[in-house]
Amino acid sequence: MLEKMIFGRYVPGNSFVHRLDPRSKLLFVFLFIIAVFLADNTATYALLLVFTLLVIFIARIRLYFLFNGLKPILFLIIFTLLMHFIFTKEGALLIDWKFLKIYEEGVRQGIYISIRFLVLVLMTTILTLTTSPISITDGMETLLNPLKRIKLPVHELALMMSISLRFIPTLMDETDKILKAQLARGSDLTSGTVKERIRAVVPLLVPLFVSAFKRAEDLAIAMEVRGYRGGEGRTRYRQLDWQLRDTLVIILFLLLVAALIWLRGGN
Amino acid sequence: MKEILSLDHVSYSYESEDGGMRRAVDDVNFTVNDGEWIAIVGHNGSGKSTLAKLMIGLLFPEEGKVKVFLEELNEDNLWEIRSDIGIVFQNPDNQFVGSTVQDDVAFALENNGIPFEEMVPRVHESLAQVNMEGFLDHEPHHLSGGQKQRVAIAGALAMRPRLLILDEATSMLDPQGRDEVIQVVDELKRKTGLTVISITHDLEEVLLADRVIVMNDGKLMLTGKPEEIFAHGDKLESIGLDLPFAARLSRLLRQAGIGIQGEHMTEEELVNELWTSHFNK
Ligand SMILES: Nc1ncnc2c1ncn2[C@@H]1O[C@H](COP(=O)(O)OP(=O)(O)OP(=O)(O)O)[C@@H](O)[C@H]1O
Numbered sequence: 001m002l003e004k005m006i007f008g009r010y011v012p013g014n015s016f017v018h019r020l021d022p023r024s025k026l027l028f029v030f031l032f033i034i035a036v037f038l039a040d041n042t043a044t045y046a047l048l049l050v051f052t053l054l055v056i057f058i059a060r061i062r063l064y065f066l067f068n069g070l071k072p073i074l075f076l077i078i079f080t081l082l083m084h085f086i087f088t089k090e091g092a093l094l095i096d097w098k099f100l101k102i103y104e105e106g107v108r109q110g111i112y113i114s115i116r117f118l119v120l121v122l123m124t125t126i127l128t129l130t131t132s133p134i135s136i137t138d139g140m141e142t143l144l145n146p147l148k149r150i151k152l153p154v155h156e157l158a159l160m161m162s163i164s165l166r167f168i169p170t171l172m173d174e175t176d177k178i179l180k181a182q183l184a185r186g187s188d189l190t191s192g193t194v195k196e197r198i199r200a201v202v203p204l205l206v207p208l209f210v211s212a213f214k215r216a217e218d219l220a221i222a223m224e225v226r227g228y229r230g231g232e233g234r235t236r237y238r239q240l241d242w243q244l245r246d247t248l249v250i251i252l253f254l255l256l257v258a259a260l261i262w263l264r265g266g267n
Numbered sequence: 268m269k270e271i272l273s274l275d276h277v278s279y280s281y282e283s284e285d286g287g288m289r290r291a292v293d294d295v296n297f298t299v300n301d302g303e304w305i306a307i308v309g310h311n312g313s314g315k316s317t318l319a320k321l322m323i324g325l326l327f328p329e330e331g332k333v334k335v336f337l338e339e340l341n342e343d344n345l346w347e348i349r350s351d352i353g354i355v356f357q358n359p360d361n362q363f364v365g366s367t368v369q370d371d372v373a374f375a376l377e378n379n380g381i382p383f384e385e386m387v388p389r390v391h392e393s394l395a396q397v398n399m400e401g402f403l404d405h406e407p408h409h410l411s412g413g414q415k416q417r418v419a420i421a422g423a424l425a426m427r428p429r430l431l432i433l434d435e436a437t438s439m440l441d442p443q444g445r446d447e448v449i450q451v452v453d454e455l456k457r458k459t460g461l462t463v464i465s466i467t468h469d470l471e472e473v474l475l476a477d478r479v480i481v482m483n484d485g486k487l488m489l490t491g492k493p494e495e496i497f498a499h500g501d502k503l504e505s506i507g508l509d510l511p512f513a514a515r516l517s518r519l520l521r522q523a524g525i526g527i528q529g530e531h532m533t534e535e536e537l538v539n540e541l542w543t544s545h546f547n548k
């Protein structure tokens with residue numbers, strides 16, 4: 001179940017979208033999220049949907065893979081759609097079958113909101129699917145760099161992010177090991193009352209925390225002896241490389257906004 | 268011979284849990300010369316890691332002086348001296364900072380403000396020195412312990428250090444990983460004349476050293492060539508250290524009245540002594 005879930009996961013590849021600079025992708029997704037709210041009629045929502053499908057196509061993500069991975073979220077979207085169908089009572093009556101009455105406005109609102117939700121989820125998923133977490137961190141760091149002037153510790157936050165990402169698999173392995181060790185001692189995590197189950201988790205968490213602190217201490221020492229003194233005077237090994245294609249992405253975004261503004265208003 | 272590092276009557280105490288002080292390093296004296304390979308051995312808690320921390324300025328001595336590259340280590344020259352020393356610790360996972368192999372090797376370079384154009388060749392060069400050049404983009408959880416330790420060594424080498432300290436860098440590895448690491452360090456030392464201080468439990472590593480320092484309860488108990496050290500078999504065993512298999516067998520044979528000569532560090536030496544001993548009679 002969890003392996004199938006792709007929200008927030010990275011799948012390496014070599015498409016146009018994969019090769020974009022993380023900064024242009026981040027900027028694009030951030031601005032896209034705002035631009036989605038420009039849509040207010042069938043034409044604009046259709047445009048958003050077509051545009052998003054186009055991006056999926058360019059990123060060479062298989063639709064089946066994508067929608068299969070987003071199943072839980074799709075259920076949520078369909079649920080929203082149905083709620084609108086049933087509870088919005090405006091406009092012409094479309095279906096009148098026993099106690100079920102579906103109105104035109106309900107259908108419209110439901111579809112609009114679902115498309116809005118869908119394109120937002122799809123766009124952010126495309127971002128994380130095509131950009132490694134470390135590139136996202138790098139991109140964030142550079143984009144937020146101007147905020148250093150207002151004393152936001154941008155470098156430190158980015159380093160924290162990248163170290164956490166680096167240690168996720170390590171701590172997962174460790175959790176697994178501790179879990180097995182406790183199971184071997186006869187601890188039972190799957191039955192009993194809620195209270196008993198919570199109590200059974202404690203012997204799992206305590207060793208995990210102890211070892212995480214030990215790791216943190218070792219890591220701090222390893223960083224210090226390798227000359228880490230904060231962001232001041234540090235150079236960067238990971239270089240970001242803004243290419244023509246990144247400028248193109250921004251231009252494409254501006255065109256999308258222009259089209260949205262041109263098409264919106266009235267029905 | 269040029270001096271690389273010296274400890275002059277160095278002592279250090281930790282605060283113990285009851286509030287008192289506990290001597291972890293007690294009046295230790297020794298000098299390490301350029302190009303030497305020193306092994307430091309001792310039982311658990313004998314102060315070996317504390318010594319390493321004193322050498323790299325993570326701790327400062329309570330008494331005595333630590334001199335690195337002929338300069339006394341202090342707050343002002345600390346970072347400069349550190350950039351000339353590489354140190355690799357025990358746990359392969361806990362010293363891997365970067366998200367990929369190449370990021371990790373570049374970490375010290377970034378910290379020391381090395382420009383990007385110079386970092387790239389240095390990262391490649393250091394990884395080649397530890398036979399890991401094919402792993403540039405690998406993530407740490409896809410590497411074996413021995414590979415991670417070799418990456419850690421590459422990370423230290425990238426700064427082109429004059430001294431490499433290994434604090435039980437092989438003790439968490441399987442035999443194969445341990446051999447890989449030892450082989451890499453041995454090759455480095457032969458090719459580049461790097462000075463190595465290796466803190467270890469592993470006797471194969473001790474045999475590679477030019478000089479061995481035996482620590483017992485914070486004090487320096489013995490120092491000398493590996494064969495000289497292993498000649499003090501009883502003393503080593505009394506502080507809980509094991510002799511190499513060949514040395515132990517050789518001693519037991521002599522105790523049993525078999526007429527063999529000298530000390531034997533490796534099985535090969537012992538075998539040679541045994542099959543020729545008959546002619547020497
Ligand atoms: N941070 C600390 N606080 C208090 N006591 C410490 C601390 N670190 C080490 N000690 C104590 O100092 C003594 C020497 O420890 P050290 O880690 O130098 O030994 P070691 O020879 O490296 O042992 P090992 O073979 O287990 O690594 C030990 O008795 C240890 O309990």
Ligand SMILES: [Mg+2]
Nearest residue numbers: 315316317435
């Ligand atoms: Mg130690």
